Amino acid sequence: MAITEYFIRFLQRRDALQDRDLERLRNVRTQHVSFASGDVIVPADRSARRSCMMLRGLSARSHQLVGRSEERVITALHVPGDFVDLHGFVLAGLEHSVVAIGNAEVEFIDHAELTEITENFPHLTRLLWMATLIDAAVHRQWLVAAASLRSSAHLAHLLCEIYTRLNAVGAAGNHQFSLPLLQRELADILGYSPIHVNRAVRDLRDRGMIRWSGADIQILDWHGLATLARFDPSYLDMERQSR
Amino acid sequence: MAITEYFIRFLQRRDALQDRDLERLRNVRTQHVSFASGDVIVPADRSARRSCMMLRGLSARSHQLVGRSEERVITALHVPGDFVDLHGFVLAGLEHSVVAIGNAEVEFIDHAELTEITENFPHLTRLLWMATLIDAAVHRQWLVAAASLRSSAHLAHLLCEIYTRLNAVGAAGNHQFSLPLLQRELADILGYSPIHVNRAVRDLRDRGMIRWSGADIQILDWHGLATLARFDPSYLDMERQSR
DNA sequence: TTGGCGACTTAATGAATGTTAGACCTGGCA
DNA sequence: TGCCAGGTCTAACATTCATTAAGTCGCCAA
Structure with missing residues (x-):
């Protein structure tokens, strides 16, 4: 192929x-x-x-x-x-x-x-x-996120990044995407215990920022989520000018 | 030049x-x-x-x-x-x-x-x-260190890495080196508050693993420090392979 | 149907870390 | 010498996070 x-x-x-x-x-x-x-x-x-x-x-x-x-x-x-x-x-x-x-x-x-x-x-x-x-x-x-964000904001940063990357290649849109990660695996990513990841998920849910059931995530308040995470996607783009 | x-x-x-x-x-x-x-x-x-x-x-x-x-x-x-x-x-x-x-x-x-x-x-x-x-x-x-090590071990990992890298180029030896970092700057590296960095430094000192005054660091117990930090230098990719 | 399993969820407790405040220590300089 | 500034160190208290334990939910296979 x-x-x-x-x-x-x-x-x-x-x-x-x-x-x-x-x-x-x-x-x-x-x-x-x-x-x-x-x-x-x-x-x-x-x-x-x-x-x-x-x-x-x-x-x-x-x-x-x-x-x-x-x-x-x-x-x-x-x-x-x-x-x-x-x-x-x-x-x-x-x-x-x-x-x-x-x-x-x-x-x-x-x-x-x-x-x-x-x-x-x-x-x-x-x-x-x-x-x-x-x-x-x-x-x-x-590294910046791990050092500067608390659990909910850290999780929010991950969600913002993954959605942005999926969206960039056309694999997600409309602020919805599929993330088949167990909370235990999220804990391995964020460096928290699974229980604490659960608290962070609940917190984002209680704030009305996301809906998350099974692997399906919907971001209800993109601006709020990105603000909480201090998300700035410029590190992903790195677009070069003419060379 | x-x-x-x-x-x-x-x-x-x-x-x-x-x-x-x-x-x-x-x-x-x-x-x-x-x-x-x-x-x-x-x-x-x-x-x-x-x-x-x-x-x-x-x-x-x-x-x-x-x-x-x-x-x-x-x-x-x-x-x-x-x-x-x-x-x-x-x-x-x-x-x-x-x-x-x-x-x-x-x-x-x-x-x-x-x-x-x-x-x-x-x-x-x-x-x-x-x-x-x-x-x-x-x-x-x-990232692995930040997610898996507590403050003292995290600091120990940084010290092991920096010494190994300095030693590899001949800029340090005999388990002594100069690290002109303020504790406030160490905090920016490790993602802790300056006060907590101070606690970690004191802990390593109390365990008899390091001597640290001003910018001069001496590692008294390399094996203990590396064990605490679970330091494995293979990620520095220093073993030369035939290619 | 029913039992079991795995994932999610919650609560309670303790450990790790942050925050605030201030003491000490040292070097530079008037 | 005495003062100042910046860095280090310590204590007390607040917040965040880990651990343990246990309850809930949904799926699936006997």
């Missing part, structure tokens, strides 16, 4: 794609694989030979804690169009695994193909580089 | 540098600039034309909080040899500023020179890419 158009749109939103680069991208061969909720998509390893891109559903980067085998921390969530473990191509390996959140479909790309691109398509290489750096910008924003 | 040997060692510790790449690196022209503690080295901006590399001292990535002008969060610390804002070359701009921690010296590199490298030196380009991804791996580890 071929690379997802989501990713092409992701790049085009940030920089002009030359015809030659676009053609090369469209010729990338991929393997399409489906996963059920909780499945390991990419194991933590030092020798991956391919990287994956989200096609449908969500995935998370999961860090197992040493010495506490049942605990983990989630450091990133990925939506369709994200080149989830592209960094595994450049680094010696991954220090975390990638797991499916709800049912998920991904496309795997062989590293050999990426190597060929880096040797012959400098501008396209730079766009791939950029994609990994936007992930890093999101990491930084999560 | 020329690029710092610290950075060349940083790369060589991770991957073999071909002669051609090494020669190109040594021919990079830089501007050497000194800063006093607290100075802004790189302002948050959307149009930087150069990036900087640490030569001496420390710097930090500082995020100003919207609507709370006197508050900030520090999402990264940089030691000699770090290519601090290399990501500013690839992205449209920086969403944070870089400030000096203590007196600091940096070397600025024009983006035009980096562009030339990306067009003609694919392997070297990949090493630059790698350098930015190690920053991202550190971000993730900070």
Whole structure:
């Protein structure tokens, strides 16, 4: 199969794609694989030979804690169009695994193909580089949120970000989206106990900001939620001017 | 001036540098600039034309909080040899500023020179890419630490990481180093109040793990400190693989 | 139908952290 | 020398969050 158009749109939103680069991208061969909720998509390893891109559903980067085998921390969530473990191509390996959140479909790309691109398509290489750096910008924003927001506002920030990212690729609209995360998994993301996550959810509900049943979330008061979270989406866009 | 040997060692510790790449690196022209503690080295901006590399001292990535002008969060610390804002070359701009921690010296590199490298030196380009991804791996580890460690262990983790990074480039040894951070700045890094940072420092001192006076830190019990922090340096990706 | 399981929810208690206030300590300087 | 400023340290109290325990709800399989 071929690379997802989501990713092409992701790049085009940030920089002009030359015809030659676009053609090369469209010729990338991929393997399409489906996963059920909780499945390991990419194991933590030092020798991956391919990287994956989200096609449908969500995935998370999961860090197992040493010495506490049942605990983990989630450091990133990925939506369709994200080149989830592209960094595994450049680094010696991954220090975390990638797991499916709800049912998920991904496309795997062989590293050999990426190597060929880096040797012959400098501008396209730079766009791939950029994609990994936007992930890093999101990491930084999560650090800012963790350090400066209390539980409800922290949860609100996550909801604002995920909705914005889903909306940007056309996977959500009208302030509604599907987030098949258990409260226990939310706790792994936000760094709280599951009980405290529950309090935060209740708080946002009691304020009339969201409706949340099962995996379905509706944001009733976007402005209130974004204000509470001090959400500023500019870290996601990183649109470049002409270069 | 020329690029710092610290950075060349940083790369060589991770991957073999071909002669051609090494020669190109040594021919990079830089501007050497000194800063006093607290100075802004790189302002948050959307149009930087150069990036900087640490030569001496420390710097930090500082995020100003919207609507709370006197508050900030520090999402990264940089030691000699770090290519601090290399990501500013690839992205449209920086969403944070870089400030000096203590007196600091940096070397600025024009983006035009980096562009030339990306067009003609694919392997070297990949090493630059790698350098930015190690920053991202550190971000993730900070997220893990923030989510899973209590104050003393969290502080211990920071100390273990900074010492390991300083030691790796030869800027510290014998479990001693200089960290000219005020407790108020440590609070901006760890996401605690300055008072609570003080409690954490006292706790590590009372346990006999560190000696800390002014900017000088001596780690008395490395094993105890690393165990408390559950510190595993593998995320710094310092083991060199054949590629 | 019924029982059990898993997720969600709530309450009560204690630990971790924030806030306010002020004492101490040190170095620079009049 | 004496004063001032900034940083460090401590205490008392308030808030946030973790832990334990237990109740509720919905789903599904026997």
